[in-house]
Amino acid sequence: MTKRTETKPTxxxxxxxxxxxxxxxxxxxxxxxxGIEAITxxxxxxxxxxxxxxxxxxxxADVRMPxxxxxxxxxxxxxxxxxxxxxxxxxxxxxxxxxxxLKAGACDFIEKPYDxxxxxxxxxxxxxxxARLWRDHERIAKARVDYETLTAREREVMxxxxxxxxxxxxxxxxxxxxxxxxxxxxxxMEKVHARGLADLVRMxxxxxxxxx
Amino acid sequence: MKYSPLAPYSRRVAVAIxxxxxxxxxxxxxxxxxxxxxxxxxxxxxxGLVLALLLLGGVGYAPxxxxxxxxxxxxxxxxxxxxxxxxxxxxATIYGGATRFLVQRxxxxxxxxxxxxxxxxxxxxxIAAGLHAAVMMPLSHVAExxxxxxxxxxxxxxxxxxxxxxxxxxxxxxxxxxxxxxxxNLVEAASIAFVLWIDFGLHASEKFRFFYLxxxxxxxxxxxxxxxxxxxxxxxxxxxxxxxxEVVPFPDHSLTLLQLIMLTLSVTTLLLGSAMSERxxxxxxxxxxxxxxxxxxxxxxxxxxxxxxTGAVESVNPAGEALLGFxxxxxKGRHFADVLPGLDLATLPFRxxxxxxxxxxxxxxxxxxxxxxxxxxxxxxxxVVRDISQxxxxxxxxxxxxxxxxxxxxxxxxxxxxxxxxxxxxQPLAAVIGYTRAAERLLKKGSEPMQNIxxxxxxxxxxxxxxxxxxxxxxxFLSSGDLQPAPIFVLDxxxxxxxxxxxxxxxxDVTLQLAIPTDLPLVEVDPxxxxxxxxxxxxxxxxxxxxxxxxxxxxxxxxxxxDRNWVEITVRDSGxxxxxGIADRLFTAFTTSKTNGMGMGLFIAKxxxxxxxxxxxxxxxxxxxxxxxxxxxxxxxxxxxTY
Numbered sequence: 001m002t003k004r005t006e007t008k009p010t011x012x013x014x015x016x017x018x019x020x021x022x023x024x025x026x027x028x029x030x031x032x033x034x035g036i037e038a039i040t041x042x043x044x045x046x047x048x049x050x051x052x053x054x055x056x057x058x059x060x061a062d063v064r065m066p067x068x069x070x071x072x073x074x075x076x077x078x079x080x081x082x083x084x085x086x087x088x089x090x091x092x093x094x095x096x097x098x099x100x101x102l103k104a105g106a107c108d109f110i111e112k113p114y115d116x117x118x119x120x121x122x123x124x125x126x127x128x129x130x131a132r133l134w135r136d137h138e139r140i141a142k143a144r145v146d147y148e149t150l151t152a153r154e155r156e157v158m159x160x161x162x163x164x165x166x167x168x169x170x171x172x173x174x175x176x177x178x179x180x181x182x183x184x185x186x187x188x189m190e191k192v193h194a195r196g197l198a199d200l201v202r203m204x205x206x207x208x209x210x211x212x
Numbered sequence: 213m214k215y216s217p218l219a220p221y222s223r224r225v226a227v228a229i230x231x232x233x234x235x236x237x238x239x240x241x242x243x244x245x246x247x248x249x250x251x252x253x254x255x256x257x258x259x260g261l262v263l264a265l266l267l268l269g270g271v272g273y274a275p276x277x278x279x280x281x282x283x284x285x286x287x288x289x290x291x292x293x294x295x296x297x298x299x300x301x302x303x304a305t306i307y308g309g310a311t312r313f314l315v316q317r318x319x320x321x322x323x324x325x326x327x328x329x330x331x332x333x334x335x336x337x338x339i340a341a342g343l344h345a346a347v348m349m350p351l352s353h354v355a356e357x358x359x360x361x362x363x364x365x366x367x368x369x370x371x372x373x374x375x376x377x378x379x380x381x382x383x384x385x386x387x388x389x390x391x392x393x394x395x396x397n398l399v400e401a402a403s404i405a406f407v408l409w410i411d412f413g414l415h416a417s418e419k420f421r422f423f424y425l426x427x428x429x430x431x432x433x434x435x436x437x438x439x440x441x442x443x444x445x446x447x448x449x450x451x452x453x454x455x456x457x458e459v460v461p462f463p464d465h466s467l468t469l470l471q472l473i474m475l476t477l478s479v480t481t482l483l484l485g486s487a488m489s490e491r492x493x494x495x496x497x498x499x500x501x502x503x504x505x506x507x508x509x510x511x512x513x514x515x516x517x518x519x520x521x522t523g524a525v526e527s528v529n530p531a532g533e534a535l536l537g538f539x540x541x542x543x544k545g546r547h548f549a550d551v552l553p554g555l556d557l558a559t560l561p562f563r564x565x566x567x568x569x570x571x572x573x574x575x576x577x578x579x580x581x582x583x584x585x586x587x588x589x590x591x592x593x594x595x596v597v598r599d600i601s602q603x604x605x606x607x608x609x610x611x612x613x614x615x616x617x618x619x620x621x622x623x624x625x626x627x628x629x630x631x632x633x634x635x636x637x638x639q640p641l642a643a644v645i646g647y648t649r650a651a652e653r654l655l656k657k658g659s660e661p662m663q664n665i666x667x668x669x670x671x672x673x674x675x676x677x678x679x680x681x682x683x684x685x686x687x688x689f690l691s692s693g694d695l696q697p698a699p700i701f702v703l704d705x706x707x708x709x710x711x712x713x714x715x716x717x718x719x720x721d722v723t724l725q726l727a728i729p730t731d732l733p734l735v736e737v738d739p740x741x742x743x744x745x746x747x748x749x750x751x752x753x754x755x756x757x758x759x760x761x762x763x764x765x766x767x768x769x770x771x772x773x774x775d776r777n778w779v780e781i782t783v784r785d786s787g788x789x790x791x792x793g794i795a796d797r798l799f800t801a802f803t804t805s806k807t808n809g810m811g812m813g814l815f816i817a818k819x820x821x822x823x824x825x826x827x828x829x830x831x832x833x834x835x836x837x838x839x840x841x842x843x844x845x846x847x848x849x850x851x852x853x854t855y
Contacts, residue, residue, distance in 0.1 A: 020639045022675050026646025029668055033653035033660075064635075091638035112642035116649035 012127045013057040014038040017047045017073065019065045027060065034120055044068035053082045056134035058107065058126035063090040063097065074106055083133035085126045089114065143203045146192040157184040162204040228276055231265055235280035240288050241454055254471035256369040259344060260377025262303050263337060266311040267322060268385060274304040295351060302347045310340035322382060324439055325493050330486035333378065334479060341370030365468055368475055375478040376450045380443035401448055403429035408452045423473055430477060434485035438492055442485025446478045515597035519548045521590050523557065535599050537571035552580065554699060554847060557593050560584040567699055568597060575701065577604040636682045640675040647672035699734040699847040702771045702779060709746035720758050727770035734847035735779050737824050742844065745817040749783040749840045752813065756787030756838065777849040784839040790832040798830060
């Protein structure tokens with residue numbers, strides 16, 4: 001999956017969510033100094049309202065904020081299936097909280113005051129991961145669109161093909177002629193832009209990703 | 213008519229018979245020998261009887277008056293029936309009208325309890341008598357020249373009848389029982405008889421010259437017995453006079469004069485008796501209300517104290533005695549501040565909670581309400597004191613329960629504060645790093661405009677300033693914390709801290725000694741806060757001894773009054789003393805000699821003490837241990853304090 005065969009992703013962006021203005025601003029400047037674009041938000045709600053989630057990137061969120069905390073924001077992004085890795089930063093780190101955040105899918109956990117190089121490395125890593133997530137996300141979205149074009153019968157046939165059934169077996173299952181099965185298969189391949197059985201299986205796998 | 217002692221039917225029949233008999237009997241007393249007394253009887257007692265009947269029984273008895281007058285006139289006075297009826301009708305009409313006026317317009321109290329009632333009765337009676345005399349004039353056969361004299365004589369006779377008979381009957385018929393006469397009553401009666409004897413027996417030749425002496429027994433009786441006695445005495449005197457007139461023949465004109473003197477005497481006696489009665493009644497009412505008030509106050513479950521305008525306790529009820537532990541006699545005259553300190557009587561009324569000081573110097577939480585009563589000559593403060601120790605104890609028990617759970621947290625409060633402070637400081641520190649590192653990277657890159665880099669450095673400086681601001685604010689927060697100062701004994705204050713520290717001391721084999729004088733003034737502090745100071749100092753002292761493994765292992769907690777405003781508390785340990793390098797930074801934050809300390813404890817302790825207006829210092833001689841001393845304001849502290 002590391003092959004960069006897909007279309008080149010848009011330039012990554014870092015979303016900084018922190019209620020402390022100086023912390024936000026200094027982080028933005030630090031990332032700017034290494035050529036990374038960053039957008040700042042005063043709260044989780046502000047971020048959810050303004051975020052351009054169509055661009056790849058990552059989120060840096062403070063744990064303790066008025067309203068929604070950084071941990072809650074991370075859960076919300078997962079729920080919404082937004083492909084942005086989250087780095088949690090905190091001014092009062094304690095082990096259980098760090099462990100909890102990482103278990104819940106946080107990309108990294110950084111304590112203030114931070115080491116600038118460590119932070120930059122962490123952000124770069126998160127951006128890479130974000131880019132992958134973004135690509136996967138794009139492919140899944142595309143696969144879903146393609147899948148929507150299939151008829152009910154074609155979806156039945158596709159499920160059996162992916163499960164490894166032969167055309168004959170499928171004809172037996174559905175009570176139709178093997179010839180009709182062959183016609184369905186060709187239509188499916190055409191509709192979902194699959195170049196072979198392997199592509200079809202990979203697509204089915206992507207479709208299994210929970211939609212929400 | 214509200215007051216009607218003659219109402220029941222059977223009694224009304226008895227009244228009709230009794231009244232007629234009395235009416236006829238009284239008429240017969242006026243039948244003097246017309247040869248000796250040609251101008252007729254000196255008084256007309258029947259008018260008094262009529263007025264009494266109508267007042268006591270109501271104007272419904274008016275026909276009875278007419279009937280009785282007819283019987284008397286026909287049977288005793290040998291008058292024509294027409295004239296007898298006219299006499300009865302005149303009396304019934306005139307005195308019936310007087311009765312209605314007295315009762316309905318003037319609201320006369322038929323028990324004649326006030327002097328005013330007697331005066332009204334006499335005034336209206338006098339006017340009615342004047343009318344009655346005028347009506348009766350045509351029946352008299354007198355020479356034209358004597359008309360005025362005769363009229364006045366008739367009038368005075370009517371008045372005398374009213375004065376003598378009416379009050380007597382009103383007061384004695386209404387009485388529930390007939391009082392038994394005692395020896396003194398006999399003496400009183402005898403004194404009247406004696407004076408009459410002086411007049412008519414001993415000095416018969418002097419005629420009525422000594423008649424005025426009669427005033428003495430009459431006044432005496434009026435003063436002693438009030439209106440009731442006075443009215444009885446008048447009747448007695450009048451009867452005596454009538455007897456005397458029968459026995460000792462008088463010149464006709466003397467009898468008229470005698471009658472006028474008797475009238476004067478009777479009115480005087482009656483009014484004096486009435487005044488005496490009123491005084492007696494109001495005095496009894498006053499005494500009753502006092503007794504009632506005393507009963508209420510002495511039965512009250514709350515303590516009631518009266519305090520005079522100098523602040524001295526004037527009285528205290530039994531509940532107050534029990535509450536304060538003082539006998540009433542001990543407390544009287546003491547200044548109220550001895551038992552209820554810290555109250556200001558200048559701003560009354562006051563209501564609130566305070567601490568009372570009992571005789572055994574124990575503090576008792578009380579609810580106090582003080583009001584002022586302006587007496588005729590001075591101002592009296594009345595304090596109602598309710599014992600709320602039960603309620604406080606319940607509250608305390610609930611808090612204690614809470615405290616057991618919160619104890620661990622309370623002991624590590626300095627760590628908590630340090631964590632909070634660290635969090636506060638980490639924000640600007642993070643920003644400083646961000647700005648400076650960004651500036652550094654931009655500088656190295658070389659292509660960035662200089663102004664952007666300078667801006668970043670400026671921002672870093674601003675954040676450094678913010679760090680200092682946070683430290684200052686934290687200190688301010690600690691010193692302006694939510695203090696709830698209350699008067700408390702130093703011993704009580706210290707005991708809770710001791711209680712918290714003792715397990716640690718015992719476990720480490722360190723002795724904790726206490727030296728608190730019993731005569732220390734109350735301090736006014738927030739006990740929870742000062743407790744933290746004490747716990748902190750006690751823990752530090754223990755740590756110093758344990759860490760240095762000192763051979764002497766004791767800590768002394770002592771207190772002393774510096775003056776009337778300040779008490780100083782000292783925690784002295786037998787540890788190694790304080791290292792020179794650290795001594796002058798001791799009270800600043802994050803300074804510690806402990807390997808695992810945060811360096812916040814003394815910083816917080818000093819802040820708390822300063823918040824109370826006190827100061828904290830340390831005495832240390834290396835090798836001889838350290839002594840931390842801090843001052844607390846007394847409850848009587850009059851210095852300005854900023855909480």
